[in-house]
Amino acid sequence: MSFQIxxxxxxLSVLDSLYAPEVLAFYERNQQxxxxxxxxxxxNFYTLPFQTAFMQQEYLDVxxxxxxxxxxxxxxxxxxxxxxxxxxxxxxxPFSRASIGYKFDAxxxxxxxxxxxxxxxxxxxxxxxxxxxxxxxxxxxNIPSIKLLERLGFVYEGIEYKGVEVNGSFQDHFRYGLLAx
Numbered sequence: 146m147s148f149q150i151x152x153x154x155x156x157l158s159v160l161d162s163l164y165a166p167e168v169l170a171f172y173e174r175n176q177q178x179x180x181x182x183x184x185x186x187x188x189n190f191y192t193l194p195f196q197t198a199f200m201q202q203e204y205l206d207v208x209x210x211x212x213x214x215x216x217x218x219x220x221x222x223x224x225x226x227x228x229x230x231x232x233x234x235x236x237x238x239p240f241s242r243a244s245i246g247y248k249f250d251a252x253x254x255x256x257x258x259x260x261x262x263x264x265x266x267x268x269x270x271x272x273x274x275x276x277x278x279x280x281x282x283x284x285x286x287n288i289p290s291i292k293l294l295e296r297l298g299f300v301y302e303g304i305e306y307k308g309v310e311v312n313g314s315f316q317d318h319f320r321y322g323l324l325a326x
Contacts, residue, residue, distance in 0.1 A: 147273055150215065150265045156223065157215035157230065157262055159207055162200040168216065169196045171226040171250065178251050182284050185310045211235055213270065217249070217262045227253045230266040232279075241277035243270060245323075247293075259293055267297065271325040278325070282309060282318040291319065299323045 150157040160168065172179065173191060180186075189195045206212040214231035218224075228249035235243040245267070249259045270276045281299055283290045295301075299321035307315035 147269045150269060151220075152261050152265045154220055155258060155262055155265070156218045156220060157265060158218065159204070159214065160200065160216050161204045162197045164216070165193055165197040165200050167224075167226055168200065169193055171216075171229075172196075175248070175251055179248055180312065182287055182290075182311065183248075185313055210274070213243075213266075213274070215262070215266055217258065219253075219258075226250075228258060228262060230262050232266070232270050232274075232276075235270075235274065235276065237275070241275070242280060243274075243276050243278075244280045244282070245270075246281075254289070260296055263293065263297055267323070276325065279323040281321040281323075283321065284311070285317060285319055294321045297323065 148159040169191065176191065187195065203212060203214060207214065212231065212233050212235060214229055216226045217228035217230065219227055228247065230245070230247045232243040232245055245263070247259055247263055249262075267279065270279070279299070281294050282305060283294060285304075300323070302320045302322050305318050305320050307317060309316055309318050
């Protein structure tokens with residue numbers, strides 16, 4: 146299990162609940178951007194108690210191999226979270242797969258950080274976790290995310306009709322898949 150990854154420009158780290166204030170600040174800075182595409186969140190999502198509890202549980206799930214979330218930092222600014230890459234619904238055996246998700250601070254878009262971080266994290270999930278397949282869901286109007294998935298080698302597989310609740314209503318999403326190298 147890799148709790149930290151270093152790339153040319155980035156550090157990706159699994160964090161525990163001690164970092165909840167920094168994670169909350171990341172979400173608060175980007176709430177307007179993220180809320181357009183993220184699944185509907187609980188009303189207390191943007192609170193420190195929620196983030197602390199969520200991160201405690203998520204860290205336990207990382208240790209158990211059920212999920213994996215990396216928070217992303219620039220080497221040049223190691224105290225500010227600029228993004229996250231996560232793998233959820235990790236399954237082994239005949240259904241060997243996981244779902245990928247990612248989000249990056251609006252101030253760093255267009256610099257290739259998402260590609261660099263996702264590429265490094267995908268290497269870990271395929272190599273260390275022996276996952277065979279990654280799934281991704283993306284809103285049809287989220288062109289930057291679609292371009293990122295395609296640049297990472299994901300293949301369009303179709304539409305999942307009304308599959309994700311966003312802002313209180315179920316919406317269609319494109320489905321993409323990537324097989325292990």
